[in-house]
Amino acid sequence: MNMEVKKLQAKCLIIAWQGEFGLLSERVLAEMEKQDTISVVFELEIEKYFSLSGIAVREDLANFPAGTLKYLSGRQLLIFKGSIPEFNQYDYISKLIKAAADYQANEIICLGSVGAMISHTAPHRLMAVVNSDIHKYSLENAGVECNMNFDTPPNQKVDINSFVIWQAGKCGINAMSLWQVLPFYLQTSGDAAAELLLLEFLRDRFELEIDLDEISQRAQYQSDQIQNLRQTNAQVENGLSMLEGGLSLDSVVRNQLSDQISRLFDNC
Known part of the structure; x- marks a missing residue:
């Protein structure tokens, strides 16, 4: 008797790039991992995407490039934390989008953050760049600002998140770059209020059971x-x-x- 094995499904692929301002996306994914059962889907072969000749150093520790895709079974999410590739960018991104398609994910979210000369007392805002109008309307109803596009200005290098959004769109997957502006003086400590806002957004969007008491x-x-x-x-x-x-x-x-x-x- 043949029995069909049920394939795992994911609601979304969430991408965090290493070393972004305040480590916002990395901290958010770490919080989600802490409250779930994790399995590793794959680890990228870094020699295909990085030269390894000039390893970055952060806080006296070598910051080796990496890329790991994990599956959170409790929340049915794919999460990826990795370094931005130095070369073979198309192949790198294609592997992530293929994984999202294999898990029948309906959405890809690239998390991001930048530092600016603002105060932590200013209202925190979520901003997004999206690849579909339908996506845009659902986000605006959730209070996310979507008044930007992902077209790269002439003669400028394509932003990695814009590349993901564009390539996902070609594969028929809704995608967005979701980011916040953080006070420049919270780069080292991180911005806990920004982390909370992002976790609340993900909780509400995907109807997640997640305890936010500690981060609050x-x-x-x-x-x-x-x-x-x-x-x-x-x-x-x-x-x-x-x-x-x-x-x-x-x-x-x-x-x-x-x-x-x-x-x-x-x-x-």
């Missing part, structure tokens, strides 16, 4: 600690007040603010 407490703790610091440190108060007033900071004030707040969370 961490976001509140981070906010409280910065508030306490600005009450006792005139330099921090001055820098944050300028940002909240829409003013730019010179390099001296900017560096002072970054140093003071980074030290605040050194042991966290």
